[in-house]
Amino acid sequence: MSAPTSNQNPQSSQSTNRFAQFKLVLLGESAVGKSSIVHRFVKNTFDDMRESTIGAAFLTQTITLPESKTTIKFEIWDTAGQERYKSLAPMYYRNANAALCVYDITSRSSFSKAQDWIKELKKQAPEGIVIALVGNKSDLADSREVEESEVEEYIQQASEDGSSIITSECSAKSGDGVLEIFTSIAKSLPVEEAVGAGTNRNRAGAGNRRAGGVDLGRARRPEQASSGCC
Amino acid sequence: MMPPYQRTERRKSMAERRPSVSYTPPVIPHLAGLEKPQELSLKLEECDVLIMGTGLVESILAASLSWQGVQVLHIDNKNYYGDSSSTLTIEQLKKWCMEVNQGRMQHFQDAQIYVPGGKTTNKFKSKDYGIDLTPKIMFCKSDLLSLLIKSRVYKYLEFQSLSNFHVFENDDFSQKITTQTSKEDIFTDKSLSLITKRNLMKFLKFILTDNKEPQKKKVLQESSKSRISDFLVSQFSLEKPQINELVYSIGLCINEDTKTPEALAKIKRFLSSFDVYGNFPVMVSKYGGPGEISQGFCRSAAVAGTVYKLNTALVDYDPKSKIAKFNDGSHVKINEKIVVSPSQIPKFLQSSYNEITAPLKQYSITRLITVVRRDCKEWMSEQESSAIVVFPPHSLPTNNDQSVQVIIQNGGTGVCPEGQSIWFSHTSEQDLNRAKQDLESAYGKMETSLLRESTSDLDEAFDDHDFVLSAQGTPVFINSFKLGESLSNFVPKEKLEIVCKLGYVQKTYVNPDLSNIFHAKPENNVVLKNLEDAKNDIIFSNMPSAELSYDGIIGEAKLIYQKITGTDEDFFDVDFEDEDEEDNEYNEAHKVASTTTMKSVGSSGGIVGGGPNSNTNLHALSSDNENVIEDDSDDDHNPFGADEMEL
Numbered sequence: 001m002s003a004p005t006s007n008q009n010p011q012s013s014q015s016t017n018r019f020a021q022f023k024l025v026l027l028g029e030s031a032v033g034k035s036s037i038v039h040r041f042v043k044n045t046f047d048d049m050r051e052s053t054i055g056a057a058f059l060t061q062t063i064t065l066p067e068s069k070t071t072i073k074f075e076i077w078d079t080a081g082q083e084r085y086k087s088l089a090p091m092y093y094r095n096a097n098a099a100l101c102v103y104d105i106t107s108r109s110s111f112s113k114a115q116d117w118i119k120e121l122k123k124q125a126p127e128g129i130v131i132a133l134v135g136n137k138s139d140l141a142d143s144r145e146v147e148e149s150e151v152e153e154y155i156q157q158a159s160e161d162g163s164s165i166i167t168s169e170c171s172a173k174s175g176d177g178v179l180e181i182f183t184s185i186a187k188s189l190p191v192e193e194a195v196g197a198g199t200n201r202n203r204a205g206a207g208n209r210r211a212g213g214v215d216l217g218r219a220r221r222p223e224q225a226s227s228g229c230c
Numbered sequence: 231m232m233p234p235y236q237r238t239e240r241r242k243s244m245a246e247r248r249p250s251v252s253y254t255p256p257v258i259p260h261l262a263g264l265e266k267p268q269e270l271s272l273k274l275e276e277c278d279v280l281i282m283g284t285g286l287v288e289s290i291l292a293a294s295l296s297w298q299g300v301q302v303l304h305i306d307n308k309n310y311y312g313d314s315s316s317t318l319t320i321e322q323l324k325k326w327c328m329e330v331n332q333g334r335m336q337h338f339q340d341a342q343i344y345v346p347g348g349k350t351t352n353k354f355k356s357k358d359y360g361i362d363l364t365p366k367i368m369f370c371k372s373d374l375l376s377l378l379i380k381s382r383v384y385k386y387l388e389f390q391s392l393s394n395f396h397v398f399e400n401d402d403f404s405q406k407i408t409t410q411t412s413k414e415d416i417f418t419d420k421s422l423s424l425i426t427k428r429n430l431m432k433f434l435k436f437i438l439t440d441n442k443e444p445q446k447k448k449v450l451q452e453s454s455k456s457r458i459s460d461f462l463v464s465q466f467s468l469e470k471p472q473i474n475e476l477v478y479s480i481g482l483c484i485n486e487d488t489k490t491p492e493a494l495a496k497i498k499r500f501l502s503s504f505d506v507y508g509n510f511p512v513m514v515s516k517y518g519g520p521g522e523i524s525q526g527f528c529r530s531a532a533v534a535g536t537v538y539k540l541n542t543a544l545v546d547y548d549p550k551s552k553i554a555k556f557n558d559g560s561h562v563k564i565n566e567k568i569v570v571s572p573s574q575i576p577k578f579l580q581s582s583y584n585e586i587t588a589p590l591k592q593y594s595i596t597r598l599i600t601v602v603r604r605d606c607k608e609w610m611s612e613q614e615s616s617a618i619v620v621f622p623p624h625s626l627p628t629n630n631d632q633s634v635q636v637i638i639q640n641g642g643t644g645v646c647p648e649g650q651s652i653w654f655s656h657t658s659e660q661d662l663n664r665a666k667q668d669l670e671s672a673y674g675k676m677e678t679s680l681l682r683e684s685t686s687d688l689d690e691a692f693d694d695h696d697f698v699l700s701a702q703g704t705p706v707f708i709n710s711f712k713l714g715e716s717l718s719n720f721v722p723k724e725k726l727e728i729v730c731k732l733g734y735v736q737k738t739y740v741n742p743d744l745s746n747i748f749h750a751k752p753e754n755n756v757v758l759k760n761l762e763d764a765k766n767d768i769i770f771s772n773m774p775s776a777e778l779s780y781d782g783i784i785g786e787a788k789l790i791y792q793k794i795t796g797t798d799e800d801f802f803d804v805d806f807e808d809e810d811e812e813d814n815e816y817n818e819a820h821k822v823a824s825t826t827t828m829k830s831v832g833s834s835g836g837i838v839g840g841g842p843n844s845n846t847n848l849h850a851l852s853s854d855n856e857n858v859i860e861d862d863s864d865d866d867h868n869p870f871g872a873d874e875m876e877l
Contacts (some may be wrong), residue, residue: 058385080532087538089311089525091386094517212613212642213516214391214507216375216384 017064020194021073023095024185025125027117028102029110030084033136036172037102038076041182046173063179063186070195072186074098090124098130098185105135105169106143111150118158118165130188132166134181139171164188274537276563277303279794280554282544283571285313286520286780287771289527290787291569293381295794296534297804303562304528304536307543307574311528314338314573315364315774317521317645320345320601320730321356326363330734336573337773340662341734354729360518360645361599361732364774365637365654367392367618368513369499370506374780375513378523381802386526388517390643393510394610394617397479398625398672399471403679426469433466433476437498450491458493459486478622478633482778484658484742485632486623492743499781512779514616514637517644520774520783544568544576549765567794568768572756575770583770586759590739595776596665597656597734598673603727605640606651608683615642618778621672630668632659635778636676650729658742658776662735669733677726740775744782747775750789757789769793 026034040046042061062073077096082088099121103114114133121131133155135146148169155165166184170177279295281288284306292304310316314337318326323343330341346352368375368389378384396403422430439446453461458477462468468476477483481496503511515522532538539556546555547568554568555561570576575583609617621634636655641648655672659665739756740747746754756770769790775782792798 078533080529081535082529082532082538084537085539085542087540089528091517091522091525091529212390212615214389214513216379216389216507219370219506220508 018068018070018191018195019073020070020189020191021075022097022189022194023077024074024098024100025077025092025096026079026100026102027083027114027121028100029104029107029113030081032102032104032107032110032114033172034100034102035078037100037134037136037170037178037181038078040172040175040178042076044175046175061182063182065183065186065191068191070191072189072191074182074186093121093124093126096125096129097189098132099125100181100185101131101133102136103134103146104137105146106137106140108145111135111146115154115158122161122163128190130166130185131163132168132181132185134167135169136172138169138176139174274303274560274562276565277301277537278564278566279303279569280305280544280562280564280567281569282306282574283313283569283771284308284311284524284528284540285315285571285573285771285774286524286527286783287786287790288313288569288571289524289531290377290784291771291790292536293383293527293531293534294787294791294802296531296536297381297802298795298800300566300795302531302536303539304531305539305542305544305556307541309541311525311540312363312521313524313571314736315362315520315524317360317362317518319356320354320359320361323361323730323732327732327734336575337737338573339735339737342732344728344731346728346731352729354647358647359601359652359730360521361601361652362519362521362645362654364520364736365639366519366780367637367778368515368780370503370511370513371499372503372780373784374523377784377802378526381527381530381804383523383526383530386529387515387522388644389513389515390616391508391510391614392512392514392616392618393614395479396609396617396619397474398619398621398675399474401675403619422472425467426472429466429468430472433462433468434501436466437494438501450494453490456490457486458483458488458490461490461493474622474625479618479620482620482635483633484635484776488743499779512618514639514643520780543574544570546576546578547764547767549763549767552767564767566767569771569790569794570768571771572773579764579768582761582763582768586761586770587739587756590754590756591741592737592739593658593742593776594660594662594665595656595658595736595738596662596669597654597732597736598666598669599655599732600653600673601646601650601729601731602653603650603729604680605642605649606638606680607640608680609638610640615640619672619676621668621675626668626671626675628664628667628671630657630659630664630671632657632665632668634668634672636672637778646729656776665735666733681724681726736773738773738775740772740782740786742776744775744777744785747772747782747785747789750785755789757786757793 026038028034036046038059042059058078059076060073061076062071064071077092079088079092082092099117101114101117101121103110105111118131118133121129133151135151151167155167158165166181166188168177168181168184170181172178278301281292281302281304284304288304289311292302296302306313308316310318310322312318324345326335327341327343329335330338335341378387436446436449441447441450449465453465456464458481459473462473462476476497477488477493480500481488481493482500483493483496500511507513528536528538543557544554545557547553547564552564553561554564570579570583572583606617609619616637616639619636619638621630621636623631623633626634634655634657636653638651638653639645640651646652653673653676655669657665657668659668741754750758752758752760756772759770760766761768771790772786788798788801791801
């Protein structure tokens, strides 16, 4: 995985470049290409997703915002299919900083499902979560069923409660627009806050870490911790 | 360690029967991104194993099976994860209590929930609470912890240290175990006589000695039937306060009948957990205990291909065609087995379940959970957000036979808002009226001591005896708080503000000492019972046990796993190919953040004296004898009974 150079030298990243980590969750109807978008973002390829989803607790990717000299690390949670029968666990939404609600521009029903997910997010997710409504498969514009004007219309309605939603289209297949989505999410995230709280950050939870936390991956006596049953 | 599974010839495991090399989990979200969703491929027509109930044991089972390439369908008749060990909000609990009292929550009864005041006097957001139905603590050296690491499920979770264990005795609380506890300082009570101290040291040395050492072996064999308190008196001349401390606080034993081998294994469980991650023996998971961890394992199972369907119940199963029918009208062919949680038993299985459980001994666990508007920091170490309080047998005015164990967690653990805390108390007293009285009495003692502590002037509360001189000659505060000390004379001027109070009784066939998990037989454990008329396709799991720690959870999951696959050899036998990449990448990105975190954990506290080297002593002692822990499990005639605790 190609990580920005700033990551390889944490010392310098502290002084000249700042680092912040955020949890991003994926939402949307099955088969709209949620995983494909992430795969394009993380590995910059389109297919062969499987082996990386298996085993990895979640995918991670960093991007750097040159203007604010900040490296943003996304910890990306896939639904792992648990959305299919409306069985996502509260754990999924917990401490999520951003959500990618994906629909397929060639499927009207997937667009209305994405709207349902945004409703669900407003109920379940933490306040201030950055929401991006993303139309995938922009390469299939010929079979488009969802017009950009409709999206705009919906966003106006949905923003009445003061929430702001990023909208965009992309093609996981060609890669068009994918990086741009993550960059605009990064720009909307509360980077200053996260950088400020950075020293306390621990593994899984992006931000929101507290004193007294224990990293299970880091035992004082690793031989003890791993010599249990299995 | 596990009871042998009776089979003349070992049946091939699912993993062996299925070529797992070419296996790709079918439920990984579709990647094509090109075609329209294929409705057919989304429809589940068959699966290998159906698991009903998303409790912790069942969730671990789902993950373990699907990581071996078994297609699992995991359902729950509730609309939330966790089943009988779920983490619920206050609104969910209100509904839950109603359902318990309507008889719709099998194995629960006598539920009461009390939310005082109206909407203006008792303002709260239900969503801010995560209340565990069966709260638990995790020892730093335990099989669940190992599995969390191996399965990587720990990455979904957050853990916090817990180092304060309080014992109530003589109408008084005393804090004996703290962050800076070391071998010498396990007893911070400096009023101990030199003789008592020496006896304690002798005992600690004994417990950490190799079990095969001839003299120890002899002593253990002779004491295998004696009660732990008799043993500690006769062998080490220990006195009641130290015995209470060792047996009920450190050991978390629940009554006076606890036999020496079991109690020693439990005391050792504490000692060997110490200093694995820092100067604390125990951790709690943030935002909830078993309810949270089960969500983690379910996610892991989902990543490996398990299909999840909440709000779904089995309504019929035909053992001939192997077709299972569900309440949403769908039906699925079950190739292998059906695992049924005791809280999800469908009507058509009820009489069979009653029949096979009839010979089993049933135990009651009575719980009282109170949410109070206090952070209870008085009971916790700096930087920590939870503590344990234990009321040993006969310490309460009710003359309790069984100890009352309490987990206290404040807003820092994410289970309630800041400035509040949840007191989770329970007892294994089998007389339900007595159980409730014991719990109320314990609650009263805690309330009084908390009010006394917070209303009294600090100068009055502490005297010179609460300080000792450190190695540098500076006074060190030894009692971070002073609960009680003449509680009887204190009349509180105010009442503790309560957000919510909840009581209920849970039934289980798991013995409180977990003996029928660690030594499971068809005669004592429902998992091993066979249901002939369903062609042995159906396996029942157990309700959660009364055990305060997670001990026994993995044991039961393995028991079911073995019954399904014929072996538990490949239980979570997984290698993550991307391991190195992930970790390196992680290490690089986190070098700064994580080292500081670990440091801050290690140096937290500083409340109790003991000198700068105090934290290394127990470490040295226990790691010198590390083989003791390993040896225990190999020794069949081991009178220590360590396999009971799977140390």
